[in-house]
């Protein structure tokens with residue numbers, strides 16, 4: 001197996017620092033450095049980019065990102081046990097790795113980053129969706145990031161790239177595809193991780209579009225899709241009652257039939273509905 005750097009193999013790092021995986025922190029580690037370098041390559045050309053990584057753990061993906069040429073990596077890790085291993089990587093790549101100990105949900109990384117910025121992470125499953133929604137729904141667009149390259153459970157990845165009419169289609173598909181290009185770029189079996197999770201995983205690459213595909217206010221669209229997909233199988237007019245009292249009129253203006261269900265309506269229809277609600 002070819003070496004990507006001069007640091008010890010990850011199995012040794014884990015043994016040296018006694019990093020037994022904790023389920024409560026969503027810890028399923030990637031130990032194959034050729035695989036982590038391959039995931040880093042899915043993020044595109046990293047030369048000249050700052051990379052935000054959430055949950056570096058023992059640093060497999062971090063090493064991949066650095067060996068693939070990231071200008072700087074800012075890594076936010078909640079588990080203090082990982083810091084000594086991450087400090088060894090920081091020493092091997094002087095001035096290119098900054099590690100912040102803490103909860104990614106509470107930390108504003110922007111003060112530490114210089115554009116262009118890419119995000120790459122093997123996300124902890126318990127906070128992955130919440131972070132993705134935050135990155136997709138800033139008030140202003142374009143966002144701070146140029147691209148997101150993220151590992152999810154395969155079922156979540158499928159929800160991000162889903163098309164209307166499919167079972168996986170919902171809030172995540174709409175929020176992701178409205179202002180980004182989203183694609184599954186890699187699939188991984190449970191055995192790629194230590195310990196292996198119960199389900200397969202996939203890497204999704206999202207590239208921020210310069211402009212949303214269709215005009216709409218982010219807050220209104222978010223409210224509509226949250227309510228619209230909150231009660232699956234219900235007709236949209238029933239799920240959206242709370243969004244606007246005269247929602248049937250707004251639906252008609254947007255070209256949506258009162259009997260339509262949320263999972264049948266394409267992105268364009270939801271954006272038209274958001275505009276109709278705001279114009280009323």
Ligand code: SAM
Pocket residue numbers: 025026027028029030031054055056057058059060061062076077078079082102103104105121122123124125127
């Ligand atoms: N990147 C490593 C890899 O690929 O081997 C570890 C990935 S593991 C799936 C998720 C990592 O996220 C763990 O190291 C865990 O400690 C960390 N983590 C969990 N919750 C976190 C949070 N709220 N903020 C920051 N890191 C978190």
